[in-house]
Amino acid sequence: MSYHCRVLVPVPFHYPPGAGARVGAGAGSPFPSASRALRLPRPRASVEKREQVAAMEEQGGQAALGWAARDDSGVLSPYSFSRRVPKDDDVTIKVLYCGICHTDLHVIKNDWRNAMYPVVPGHEIVGVVTGVGGGVTRFKAGDTVGVGYFVGSCRSCDSCGKGDDNYCAGIVLTSNGVDHAHGGAPTRGGFSDVLVASEHYVVRVPDGLALDRTAPLLCAGVTVYSPMMRHGLNEPGKHLGVVGLGGLGHVAVKFGKAFGMKVTVISTSASKRQEAIENLGADEFLISRDEDQMKAATGTMDGIIDTVSAWHPITPLLALLKPLGQMVVVGAPSKPLELPAYAIVPGGKGVAGNNVGSVRDCQAMLEFAGKHGIGAEVEVIKMDYVNTAMERLEKNDVRYRFVIDVAGSLGSAA
Template structure:
């Protein structure tokens, strides 16, 4: 986070899990003792076009889990707080058999890669998915894609990650993105790519890996602009899209 945009005192944390200790009189969704999670947002205007269409995460008046001003004028504090108060609309109820520590990463990294895989029709057996970068987001994207039955190729600038990708995380293949021969051999083989890298990196080699109608989905956030090769997109009817945490796929009537 840029220090110039920070409001102090600041308590970060946006993959939050815990147990409900108290509820308001109108709360229907949770009860005391429930295991719950809170993700990256805790409020929105609830009246704009995005909110009406169940897309609060794109609201221009979005209230983040921390470092935002809530509707009552107070500063929001994140998951490193001792306690947290949140509207039931932004609480996810965990099943009893899910460990809290395992559920926490799903509230940001998890939904950031799960949602585009589902939205773009890539969460299907037989699809061939590329995952660029094998850090937090890439790790979860690989596990989700494999769980959906897809074939997964990890694409990385670090050849030393090949063993982890193939032997420990179950990837089907590995591409060293700085090896021209490997990249050339994989041209036109992928139905979709989840690009998790938040540093400036070349896009053209990734576009070349896509089949016709392939999708390149950017979930990383480089600080500087990337160079987008438009002609290869046109010639292959390929798609380049940005994505962020889109966790409210279906409205829960108990939220209202």
């Protein structure tokens, strides 16, 4: 009788249509930063129909300037278009900053064969409200706000009813999504000077947060914060393992310490020890390729957040958990992860996935970040550097998130 099995688990992040993620194998190279979100557009209308719908929606809409990719070379260049005419519940936002997520790179290069060119990327958006519809009750002009991975959902399904709108089957992605409420027009993201979004998918940015460092929290931040809250990995004194020290991992370390937890960074790269402990405040650093270190840490952790997007073995990681411990996968390996039954059954351990976070989660996360002064470590760039930034991101050459100074690059029509 074999004790090995392959298990389907819900892994977060942005996967191509129909692609799932199986827990299992792989930890390739150093732990690169992960991408975000599992839900992708439902079947799309023809290109011709989308263009017709977009043209109708944009008649009388506000002029916008963004940078877009026109083909799978992924090269971005200036692109003029119009935002849709605002509805009663819409908020018009002048975009100040927009983070660059690994998902943006996948989309502009059509890695998942779902790009709707021209693609204006960006879903880690911070800006200021410049106008509100007559039915808007939560925001007013001058408010500092954020928009994350999605800008729409059905608002009637079981998930939406429970406040888990990030798991709605009708989710509308902020960029390269299908806007069901506007005839199936493609959505265009935050690599642009102005955005129009329903107030239901806009969050308030607390006073005192550095706006450039806040932008990545709208995706990377909520992706680690949400499962930590759901699985009780937010209790003082508990021991949290963070696998990978990239865009997601470094924020997970900050949240863990703010919760009062003991935090151990787990990485293949010994060169990240100083950064993890001295700069980010982790308590311990564990090299996953060192069998002696891994053996010594067996059964010591209450939970693990796995942020790695490259294939990697998870059985050694599960051995680090205490009985009934929980691993949450927030990375998106392209190959199935191998999960032997013996790695979880005897200790009653769990493996779960997480897909970004709900709007409610995102607001709570920002409030927590504001209280504790948490922000991402970023490299702020101008829009004309974005193609170089994408090349560097592909090589994992960033500490830890590129953020575009959109207003300082494009000004704003808002």
